[in-house]
Amino acid sequence: MRHLITPLLRHSLMPVIVVAQIALACAIICNTLFLLQQRLTPVLTPDGVSDPSHIIVAWQVAAKGSPWQTPRLLEVESALRSIPGVSATSVSGSVPMETLVQMNGNVLVDGSSSVNKANVAVYVGNHLLETLGLQLIAGRAFNLDEQAVRHQGAGIDDDGTTVITQALANRLFPKGDALGKVIRIGDAPDAARRIVVGIVRHLMRNALGQDNRENIDYSMLFPGLPGNWPLPVFTVRTLPAADLEQVRNAVKIVIERELGQEMVQGIAHYDTYQELRDAALAGPKAAAYLLTAVSIVVLIITLAGIFGMTTHWILQRTHQIGVRRALGARRIDIFRWLLIENALVVSAGVVLGMMMAFSINLWLMHHYELSRLPVAYLPFGVVILILLSQLAVLWPAIRATRISPALATRSV
């Protein structure tokens, strides 16, 4: 080991620069990969909605002045259902991917301590299950009695029934016995009580924060409609054979006929759910592309740097290598020596880089509400960087083995 380290310390400029470079690259890449994973969470997680291009969503249908009353909105819902080619329709407070209006509650199991609260997105609407095509894996949909409920407020303070996602069920009831249990929305003594009557496989939340890796699939459905709600969302599912554009136009005509006079002009949208989804995820996707590009460029620059520096460093030591060869070192010894030397330098850089990555992450957590960098990232980053840097010195090292001892000791 000593014969490896001593020469490094004697001519320390190049190794120091390589260490600094690896450390910086490591710190940057760990943090960008972490950000990348967070940005990709909503893109890669299933939202639970099936056949997204057969759903028309009328959103940003805003009431001018005082909000429409629930019976009025339900009339519009039935008017939409009578459009030819429509298989299901629902008016609701919001839908996934519609980020303009959100309803969220902190949910806990009845009788448990408030430490176990989970932040959950609430979708209030009678027929969301069939309109969005959610997959019910246990329990039942809302029955007619439940659908007849009239909420005074938004519905979040009212008792009743609920359908929750599997992820939320597993979080609140790890034993898998969620059906029939009572959950509460908030920890106040008079907080609403909801009986779980059904579980769906997936339903994505629409209020996204910096980091949703844990709670992206925490959602629940309430029957009824939020009262005094200024921005109802109308969702219409078409039959597979129906002409989408015809249905889209019909939806627009019906809504403008029914509500046109009382609508804020010029802002309503009639998109397919797929279009809505694409628009909502455009931001995270763009950020993900950017972060991927940054990581790749950082890697390329680092590797090109290591390659360039090692090449020159080895050339500079042609004489030394020649002497080693003349004293009996075999080619494989030279090759191994250079690779081990590089591995040593890179490892030092990686260790330093990890420490930097963690301190940067701590600082970011403090200032920008980021979450903690998981330790699981470290071995991954270490292995990738060491392997790639070994690849980068492969060619210079092979060239070094070709140095002829006689020539090297004579000419340089």
Add this chain to the structure above:
Amino acid sequence: MQLEMLWYYLVLAYRRCLKNVAMVLLLTLTMAIGLASCMTTLTIFSALSGSPLPGISDRLYVTTMDARTQTDSDDSAYKKPDSYLSFDDAKAIVNAHRAKAQTALAQSTEQLIDPDSRRSSMASGQLAYGKALEMLGITLLYGRDWNEEEERARTPLVVIDSTMATKLFGIENVVGRPIRLGKRLFRIIGVYAPWKPRIKFLDLPHNEGTTLEDYQRFFVPAQAALDNGVGPTTLTECGKENALVTYQSTAVGPCRWMELWTQLDNVTDIANYERFIANYAESQHDRGRFVYPPQAKIFGTRAWADVNHVVPNDIYLNLMLSGAFLLLCMVNVAGLLSALFLRRRADASIRRAIGAARWQLFGQYLVEAVLIGTLGGILALPLIWLGLTIVRMQPVAYANAAHFNPIAFVSLAILSLVVSVVVGILPAWHICRIPPALQIKQQ
């Protein structure tokens, strides 16, 4: 003499570059990418920070207080300064005339229609109580602003910008003509030059996530507007029994919806005004109208932008990322330059042996580093242009702010010079420390 040497060093550096094109390409490209990423984020950052209205907004302050008139058991804490006041409170404070200029403002989005209903345009504007145009530094092209009597008499008047005038009437000077707004005709009494703050600062809490402001096409006295069916874009904070949010509603009743902006020129004015506001709020609290301790406070436009996160966190993250990236590129270039220089140890020691001083050698190598840095800076120009074009295509709130400007060009020049000097110091210093005799002997 000095200049001659400099020229000679430049020629030498150029010749050396030609001898090792691959290495120089790698060096300049690395430098260019680092500079370009840093400059792209810096350009965007500088576009989104600073004064919304240079020369004017730094003297503007928004009044905040906990003016809730109903207790709220779910949400009793006053977590964030609240800038929305009821119309009555706003009027009372403006009418007290405790500052040079004061205006209560609220965002409105309305359709403006010419009297014959032939042309119409949806536009963003402001409902105002007080002398808005004067306070915001808006240039009147024709006509005048409204006065207090007209405001009190609830006369339906409006001031529009020249773009709107041209759009609806085909000419700019439309003073005296009527225009349809809400339920009736308003008389145009003034036309101003199109006005848009650099970044958004009005009505921020209602527009979370918005960074850039739109052109404000009209200003209308708030009371006259409400009388005739023109309300604020969004109306919140109307009390528990009412809807959480309503749009374009004129039923403002007890709602808190107006922001009060005040022009304060110096420290004494600020202190006096703050005292006045605190007294006003306390007296309302004592009378039992404000149910919570009001905690009245004023904020300048920049502080207010910070409180409301007008510059998104992503901007800061990208700025740090690109800074770290530039640092990486600099370390890389420093390493490669060292390698490049050290291979020419022989030249250096010969120059030393025949009488060159250390600092002369140092200068020579630094010139070479600066040459490479300058090449990198030139190469960075198209890359910055590309970067800003990419940002403009992104689905982000600040996309339209990504434009190349002369300041960015100058900063790029300075940055590349500084960076190349910093990067060149270590290798140049390292090589001129070589003892001449030993080096020659070793050869």
